[in-house]
Amino acid sequence: MSSEWDEIGYVISSKYRVAVLRQLASEPSTPTTIAEESGLGITHISRALRRLREREMVELLVPEARQKGRLYALTELGEAVWKRIVTADLLP
Template sequence: MTDTWDHIGFVISSQYRVAVLSRLAEGPATPSQIAEDEEIGIAAVSHALTSLRDRGFVDLLVSEDRRKGRVYGITERGEDLWQEIEQQGLLDE
């Protein structure tokens, strides 16, 4: 459970990671779709995606070689973590 809390703390310590994970919990999206839907900058989205992907919470759903139209999705691990964050009521709404 300590690991889970470490991961939860990692996600909720950044409004951008929260926004990206929240959006991807609804379904796969490109960085520009996430930025538009969540009304945040593309650079913040890219940074959040990279850090979430490094921890295995999101994944690139198209070829790594692709530069345009990169689609990201939440992993099962990310989905479990997101559900835990919501169940614990840890989001500032």
């Protein structure tokens, strides 16, 4: 498994991944909500969610087969990475 700093670097290198973690740090959300709150495109948000999920920072809270209303939340790893990003003041 990669180090926490690898994960932090991965997140902060993309405004889309930052937007996803920022939104999910406050509450579980759908891709549409994240896109609306961040003002970013849904396609990019969906891709960021998929990649963050592959890295186990984000989890899907509804059944995999569900296509509408897919609700996502941070995992423990995602919470730890976001907290480190915020406390170390690594956001632009």
